[in-house]
Amino acid sequence: MPMDGLHVITSFLLPSQTDLRVDRVVADEQRRTVTLKVTSTQVAPTCPRCAAASLRVHSTYTRTLADLPWADVGVRVRLHVRKCTCSSATCSRQIFCERLPQVARPWARRTARFAAQQQRIGVALGGAAGQRLAEDLDHAASRDTLLRLVRRTEMPDAPTPRILGVDDWARRKGQTYGTILIDIERGTII
Numbered sequence: 001m002p003m004d005g006l007h008v009i010t011s012f013l014l015p016s017q018t019d020l021r022v023d024r025v026v027a028d029e030q031r032r033t034v035t036l037k038v039t040s041t042q043v044a045p046t047c048p049r050c051a052a053a054s055l056r057v058h059s060t061y062t063r064t065l066a067d068l069p070w071a072d073v074g075v076r077v078r079l080h081v082r083k084c085t086c087s088s089a090t091c092s093r094q095i096f097c098e099r100l101p102q103v104a105r106p107w108a109r110r111t112a113r114f115a116a117q118q119q120r121i122g123v124a125l126g127g128a129a130g131q132r133l134a135e136d137l138d139h140a141a142s143r144d145t146l147l148r149l150v151r152r153t154e155m156p157d158a159p160t161p162r163i164l165g166v167d168d169w170a171r172r173k174g175q176t177y178g179t180i181l182i183d184i185e186r187g188t189i190i
């Protein structure tokens, strides 16, 4: 069935192209926000403890997630998800909340892609400067939020250096100095 233009656009812009259906789009002109009312269409959510799929819906609930802005308009996703009864008789988890890891982490208040972008800002600039840039980009995040996201960053595995070098490093020519550690054998900055 062909979709109308609005439906196509919102589907393209959703935080996941699968498992979500847009029910309504509500625009608030005064606050310059758009709220997407979205329902999970995941066929059978899986229990996070035993991974058994379940079709037994216990109840439903709504999560509200901040998402990446559209132009300079803030976007919120009101996500309608299910609580299911685990189908495994031996599982210790009787009821579990449906998870959509491609959309957001459990308990998160922002979508995974929004968190990833704020994390990149935090990694590049740190807390205070990152907070200022995030506000400029309509990505408002507190310093603490950015630092929490930075702490969650997975660092690539690197061998423990055997020979360390220490050097001075100028952030701006002749101005701010810092100290860097260098892996002499690999020629990389640590």
Ligand SMILES: [Zn+2]
Binding pocket: 047, 048, 049, 050, 051, 052, 086, 087, 088, 091, 092, 093
């Ligand atoms: Zn289970």
